[in-house]
Every structure is written in C-alpha cells, then in structure tokens.
Amino acid sequence: RILVLDFGGQYNQLIARRVRDEGVYAEVYSSDIGIEKIKELNPKGIIFTGGPQSVYKEESQHIGKEIFELGIPIFGFCYGAQLIAYELGGEVATAPVSEYGKTETHVEKSSVLFSDVSEETTVFMSHTDYIAKVPEGFTITAHTEHCPVAGMEDGKRQIYAVQFHPEVQHSVEGQKMIHHFLYDVCKCTGDWKMASFVEEQVSLLKNKIGSGKVLLALSGGVDSSVAAGLLSRAIGKQLYCVFVDHGLLRKNEGDQVEEIFGEKGDFELNFVRVNAGEEYFEKLAGVEDPEKKRKIIGEQFIRIFEREANKIGTVDFLAQGTIYADVVESGLGKGAVIKSHHNVGGLPKNISFKEIVEPLRLLFKDEVRKVGLELGLPEHLVYRQPFPGPGLGVRIIGEVTPEKVRMVQDADFIYREEIEKAGLSRSYSQYFAALTNMRSVGVMGDFRTYDYAVALRAVITDDFMTAECADIPFSVLQRVMNRIVNEVKGVNRVFYDLTSKPPGTIEME
Ligand code: XMP
Numbered sequence: 001r002i003l004v005l006d007f008g009g010q011y012n013q014l015i016a017r018r019v020r021d022e023g024v025y026a027e028v029y030s031s032d033i034g035i036e037k038i039k040e041l042n043p044k045g046i047i048f049t050g051g052p053q054s055v056y057k058e059e060s061q062h063i064g065k066e067i068f069e070l071g072i073p074i075f076g077f078c079y080g081a082q083l084i085a086y087e088l089g090g091e092v093a094t095a096p097v098s099e100y101g102k103t104e105t106h107v108e109k110s111s112v113l114f115s116d117v118s119e120e121t122t123v124f125m126s127h128t129d130y131i132a133k134v135p136e137g138f139t140i141t142a143h144t145e146h147c148p149v150a151g152m153e154d155g156k157r158q159i160y161a162v163q164f165h166p167e168v169q170h171s172v173e174g175q176k177m178i179h180h181f182l183y184d185v186c187k188c189t190g191d192w193k194m195a196s197f198v199e200e201q202v203s204l205l206k207n208k209i210g211s212g213k214v215l216l217a218l219s220g221g222v223d224s225s226v227a228a229g230l231l232s233r234a235i236g237k238q239l240y241c242v243f244v245d246h247g248l249l250r251k252n253e254g255d256q257v258e259e260i261f262g263e264k265g266d267f268e269l270n271f272v273r274v275n276a277g278e279e280y281f282e283k284l285a286g287v288e289d290p291e292k293k294r295k296i297i298g299e300q301f302i303r304i305f306e307r308e309a310n311k312i313g314t315v316d317f318l319a320q321g322t323i324y325a326d327v328v329e330s331g332l333g334k335g336a337v338i339k340s341h342h343n344v345g346g347l348p349k350n351i352s353f354k355e356i357v358e359p360l361r362l363l364f365k366d367e368v369r370k371v372g373l374e375l376g377l378p379e380h381l382v383y384r385q386p387f388p389g390p391g392l393g394v395r396i397i398g399e400v401t402p403e404k405v406r407m408v409q410d411a412d413f414i415y416r417e418e419i420e421k422a423g424l425s426r427s428y429s430q431y432f433a434a435l436t437n438m439r440s441v442g443v444m445g446d447f448r449t450y451d452y453a454v455a456l457r458a459v460i461t462d463d464f465m466t467a468e469c470a471d472i473p474f475s476v477l478q479r480v481m482n483r484i485v486n487e488v489k490g491v492n493r494v495f496y497d498l499t500s501k502p503p504g505t506i507e508m509e
C-alpha cells in the first residue's frame with residue numbers, strides 16, 4: 001500500500017484515487033499519525049500532500065526527520081515538497097512571483113519520474129512560497145519561468161518532490177509521474193483492484209458490525225444501492241433496508257428498485273418498501289413555494305423512515321451511502337443556501353443507534369460505480385443519472401398533484417427512450433423532462449386545447465456546480481416533441497431549456 005500523508009491540502013483524496021487508478025491501494029492518514037504507526041503500516045511509498053501553510057511558520061504541520069531514515073520512498077507535492085526541503089536543510093521562502101493555474105514547466109528527462117514526459121509540459125501550480133535552495137544531495141529536476149525548483153530529487157535516498165500538483169487534471173502528464181513513482185521507485189506490483197476493495201470492506205464491515213443490526217435508507221440511487229449491496233454481502237439478513245417510495249420517482253422506478261432488492265432479487269437482506277405517495281400528495285396539496293415543497297418532502301421522509309425503523313426495533317448502526325463528494329460538500333459548504341438538498345445533513349432524530357457506518361465515504365463517484373458492478377448490480381442502476389432526493393417534486397413547477405406527476409413521468413420516459421435510441425444516453429451528464437406550471441392554447445385535430453407545457457433539459461457538467469446546456473440534435477428533439485404531444489394526455493407544448501448554470505440551476509426548483 002501507499003500512504004498519503006495529509007497536510008491539509010484540498011486534493012488529498014484525489015491523490016489516493018490517482019494511486020488506486022494505477023492498481024495500487026492508497027490510504028490517506030493525518031500527518032500527525034506518528035512514526036511508530038507508519039512503521040507498523042510499512043507502506044511501499046509515502047506521498048506528502050499539499051497544504052495551505054508556510055513550512056517556516058511555527059504553527060504549520062511538520063513531520064520530523066525520522067521519516068526520511070526509514071528507507072521508504074517519499075514523493076512530496078507542493079507543501080509536501082517544501083516540507084522535504086525545509087526538514088532536510090534546504091531553504092523555503094516567499095516566492096517573488098507566486099504561480100497559480102496552468103504553468104509551462106521544463107522537466108529533466110533524466111529523472112525517473114519524467115522519463116517519458118514531454119520536456120515542456122503543462123502542470124498545475126498553486127503556491128506563494130517556493131524552494132529557494134535545495135538540501136544537500138538533491139538535484140533540480142524541473143523549473144518554470146518564476147520557480148527555479150519546480151522539481152527536485154535525491155535518487156539515492158529515493159526522495160522526490162514537485163512544487164506542482166501532479167494529481168489534478170490540469171497537470172497534463174501528472175498521472176505518468178505518479179505511475180513512475182509507484183512502479184519504478186516503489187516497485188509496486190499493481191495487482192489491487194476494485195474486487196480487493198470489496199473484499200476488504202466486507203471483512204471490515206463484518207468485524208465492525210459483528211452480530212448487530214443495521215438500518216439503511218435505500219433511495220434506489222447509485223450510492224445507497226451500492227452501500228446496500230456491500231452491506232448485504234457482509235452481513236446478509238442483519239441488514240434492514242427501508243425504501244420510501246414517495247410517489248415522486250420516475251416512471252416504474254419504484255418497481256425496479258423492488259426487483260433488485262426485494263424478495264425476488266439477488267441480495268440477502270430485509271427489504272421494506274413503503275408506498276407513501278398518497279401521504280405525500282396530501283401534504284403537498286396547495287403548496288407552491290419551492291423551499292416549502294422541499295421541506296415538506298424532506299420532513300415527511302424522516303417521519304416515515306422513523307416510523308418504519310421503530311417497527312423494526314432497536315438497531316445498532318445506521319448506514320449511509322455517503323460518498324467523498326458529499327463529505328467535501330458538507331465540509332466546505334459555507335456559502336449561501338441556494339436550495340436545501342434534502343438528503344444532505346438531515347438525520348432522523350428519533351431513532352437510536354450506536355454508530356453510523358459509511359462504507360463509501362472515501363470513494364469518488366466513478367469508483368462507487370465500479371464497486372456496484374463488482375457486486376453484480378445491473379448497469380442501468382449503476383450508470384443511472386443523478387436524481388434529486390425530492391424527486392419529481394422539484395421538476396413540477398408549483399403545486400404537485402398526482403395528475404401532474406403522471407404527465408412528467410410519461411414525458412420523461414419518452415424523452416429518455418428517444419435519447420437512448422439515438423445512442424446519446426452517455427453523452428449528457430443529466431437530462432430530464434420537467435412540467436412548467438404554464439398552460440397555453442393549442443389545437444388538436446379540430447379542437448382547441450388548453451394544456452400544460454413540458455420543458456426538456458439536458459446539461460453537460462463535470463461537477464454539477466456549473467453546467468452548460470447540451471447540444472441535442474434537432475431531429476431528436478423534434479421526435480421527442482412529437483411523441484410527447486401525441487402520447488401524453490394534458491400536454492400540448494414542448495420547450496427546450498437552453499439556460500446554463502449559472503444563472504439557472506439544473507433542476508427547476
Ligand atoms: P441544481 O438544481 O442545484 O442541481 O443545479 C445540482 C445537482 O444536484 C441535484 N439535486 C439534488 N440532489 N437532493 C439531491 O440528492 C436534492 O435535494 C437535490 N436538488 C438538486 C440535481 O439533480 C443536480 O444533479
């Protein structure tokens with residue numbers, strides 16, 4: 001395994017993930033883990049992450065010289081690089097010019113890390129300090145216009161350092177450098193796979209849970225489904241999954257979830273489906289304000305979940321499908337509330353349990369998908385597009401009624417079917433139909449109609465924080481429009497939403 005020592009940088013889990021991408025297991029530990037623990041873990045290599053501080057300030061995180069005596073290869077990024085220089089007798093100072101963003105860098109191909117990297121390569125820099133003088137025994141392996149030591153190494157002691165961040169995508173050839181460190185320096189074998197992650201997690205979960213009972217709120221989304229699959233493999237019938245079908249799911253989706261996890265499915269667990277549509281519709285009747293709708297849907301969920309949990313009786317653990325993006329979001333989300341996302345941060349209050357288990361906490365979304373496939377979950381579930389917790393509730397502008405839910409379900413079903421037929425389903429990050437609260441006049445046969453308008457939406461985005469409208473072929477849009485106005489009763493007009501985010505959000509409410 002590779003140890004990633006965390007000095008407070010933003011990209012630490014990303015580093016672990018880049019290492020896992022190379023077929024090598026990596027784990028992030030806090031920089032104060034202590035030398036004894038490092039010896040015990042006996043990693044094949046250690047990576048020092050970046051961090052926000054200045055190494056020469058007293059309050060910043062240090063590591064002590066002993067780590068350099070262990071004979072374990074070390075690779076420092078950014079703050080990690082400066083720390084190596086500082087601890088080993090080099091000099092770190094405020095840079096006359098700080099660098100931020102994509103930066104042209106010259107690398108020495110004689111370095112094992114850069115052997116097949118272009119001599120002039122683009123890397124991502126983000127620093128205000130720099131290494132002014134390298135420690136004894138080190139040679140300079142890279143520089144930029146403003147940074148004389150963008151890379152340094154002591155091949156004898158197997159200590160390597162770069163001022164930039166090879167782990168982020170803006171460092172075009174960064175993955176190659178990580179690869180060379182793992183294979184040429186640390187001599188890793190690269191036989192770690194997602195299957196090993198599954199095995200390890202299963203055994204960890206078994207140990208942790210023992211004969212305890214575990215409760216999981218299953219939404220049918222990728223994350224909670226993968227968590228359910230993993231827990232089922234670890235503890236079987238000790239797992240209780242409560243699936244609250246709020247009646248605001250996409251067409252047929254509730255039944256699909258039941259097919260996979262219910263009695264006829266392949267997973268050993270206790271599956272409880274609550275058909276709560278009517279309860280939700282009652283609560284939502286007459287409510288038009290988006291935030292009020294979200295609140296009602298969220299609170300109702302907690303209430304039903306608690307009610308079902310109490311029927312199951314005392315549980316020892318509450319499981320959650322939290323993934324790494326959720327951890328980051330809840331940690332850094334200090335900005336204004338744009339929308340109250342209902343499945344982030346809302347824990348039931350009236351259920352007692354000893355502990356929370358979050359087996360996917362450190363994984364990125366695409367890794368979660370790989371685990372899902374590994375567990376035998378169907379592809380249509382594993383590659384499902386994101387779907388908001390409040391469901392179609394936020395895709396119907398204004399009051400939610402069963403009739404409007406039917407319209408948006410049918411329109412959305414047609415839209416998805418045509419996108420799939422056109423072979424485009426993996427081309428867009430998210431696409432769906434929504435129901436505007438607008439009615440307009442139309443003509444059908446010889447008759448006047450006064451019906452609703454559907455809005456089609458499709459976006460392309462990496463992080464869902466910003467998004468662009470997707471360029472769907474006009475012929476596909478026309479086919480979708482034709483089918484919707486003909487097949488969906490109550491709809492006589494179709495719009496395509498061109499708005500990017502910002503200023504729009506992806507969902508309508
Ligand atoms: P917005 O509409 O905020 O959506 O641009 C960004 C992404 O988040 C999803 N979304 C939600 N997901 N609970 C969720 O789990 C929610 O309450 C929620 N609201 C929006 C949305 O589908 C998009 O992928």
